[in-house]
Amino acid sequence: MTAATSGLSDRGSYMKVDGKHYRTVWMQDDSVCLIEQNLLPFEFKLFEAASYRDTCTAISTMIVRGAGAIGATAGYAMAQAFIEYGDDAGNIAAARKQIENTRPTAQNLFYAVERVYNAGQQSTQSAIREAQAIADEDADACKRIGELGNDLIEDGQHIETHCNAGWLAFVDYGSALAPIYAAHNSGKQVFVYADETRPRSQGARLTAWELGNENVPHTIIADNAGAHLMSLGKIDMLIVGSDRIAANGDVANKIGTLEKAIAARYYGIPFYVAAPVSTIDFDCASGSAIPIEHRHPDEVLYQSGPNQDGRPEQIRVSSPGSDAINPAFDVTPADLVTAVITDKGIFRPDELITLQS
């Protein structure tokens, strides 16, 4: 598959790879096409999932990751199930369950699967159209988040972010990075401290790669360095994404977000969460009801990457006799969040409930 076949128009000055604009996920015939994020930043390659089963594997193995990208991909997977099973309700329901089991914390996943499932009750074509609409809405929402969030950023500011909530984490634009891209493209000088975000290092790998692609000045830091930089007055604000926001404004996001929010409060630094309204789970009263995914200990005990010859290697970075626990997300209580930048406006966490439709 080439970039040309992704069928996307050149949309302007950013979210390009080698001069071409890409979305992170799109549908082509009956296949779901994805940027293979496990290979980034070392290799840019596309992955084609021919069935909803392959698409499920792509989600669970993190070929695609990030709140909005998971949602759109899951929506497409649900559409693929309708393509495969038509009106076979039993198999459709089983496929839905399989898709929902890929990543338990991501609200956008459940949101997208439900919408496509409901649309598919009319026809397979309706399911496909709905999946496409979800992807388009995600891109539009993120674009709007960028425009709104840009107003919060002043020229010359230094912004810390955690994990990757850039365009790779959504269909396009990103959430936490969207305001940064908008500020940068509007001529403001911004500097980004990208937390490496252990154990999977999405900050060091994906956020740094995105920021480099867009020529946004940045540096990678160990997650441990955040509070130290705050104590020195080097951080003006934090912007992070979210995988699920509870109705009371509690925010589930990548493990380590909570530490940053607590440290930001301690130093009186604004802590913003950027997320489309689709990330809010109005059925979830508070953060304690959000299931926290535990991933394999090997993500902590081993690291992967190219060696000096460019050959992919997995190395042990821990004592061979020891085990690890690996919670993938944490919950930041609403009272630590300065505001949530959504596609519908910027809200205090306790105001989000007013967005319930």
Place this chain on the structure above:
Amino acid sequence: MTAATSGLSDRGSYMKVDGKHYRTVWMQDDSVCLIEQNLLPFEFKLFEAASYRDTCTAISTMIVRGAGAIGATAGYAMAQAFIEYGDDAGNIAAARKQIENTRPTAQNLFYAVERVYNAGQQSTQSAIREAQAIADEDADACKRIGELGNDLIEDGQHIETHCNAGWLAFVDYGSALAPIYAAHNSGKQVFVYADETRPRSQGARLTAWELGNENVPHTIIADNAGAHLMSLGKIDMLIVGSDRIAANGDVANKIGTLEKAIAARYYGIPFYVAAPVSTIDFDCASGSAIPIEHRHPDEVLYQSGPNQDGRPEQIRVSSPGSDAINPAFDVTPADLVTAVITDKGIFRPDELITLQS
């Protein structure tokens, strides 16, 4: 060099490797002998530094690391300089400067170098005896820290620690881990959450290895997981070491310590610092006067360890176009420290000044 030649008596049930007791550093003839900590936990090997220059390299390349171990090693290095230069004051002074430049944050280093330098004004033999005395005092102080700190630990408690302040970080016993070993050996059930401690992963590599050797139940966590576990009530206390404590009780320790202290305060969890009195720099009024070492960005951008064939590999774990900054320490303000466990007793940070002799 074999374990037998280390000339140390078997001292009981712990700090043993393959059934033999070791110190992390000792002098043999004119050489300084060290456990090669860069190879741990994958290989246990000794390193012999024949001159003070080799010993300086061992400190700066972190063959030896940790507050007390650096101090004792630097003391031995200063003694080696007297062995080499006798009463050549110019070369002695230059050697002192070289030793002091190896690691700028470690108080024990300056403390030990000064003591040996002063003793060496009498004779080279005095310098050697002083270096030996410093190492013995370090071991005794850590043993006492263990006994005193044990009283703070209740049966069944879960303790988080950061970096490695175990026996590998001192001459023997350790500081932060000494109370844990004492509690374990006195029959208390304790469980340790070992922060992996990026970028050099001393927690995942050294603390986990030590705890495994001593059969202390433990698990490795990504540094990002600390506050999450605290929020779930899974951490009863934190104990960390220190590289330098200012006169006002501010504590310099491995980068990331500050985040844990802030999170512990937020959740009302006791945050203890364990350190011998030799770690207190009474000439340093507050933490802002402590120089913070910045290490090479490659420590963040790359990781090293054995691959699946056991061959050492260095891999890139970050976007190739991006840089990193790598502060090695941070300063935890005194008011976040519940108490400091020293060899002279357990003190509130603002009481430490009473220990000034």
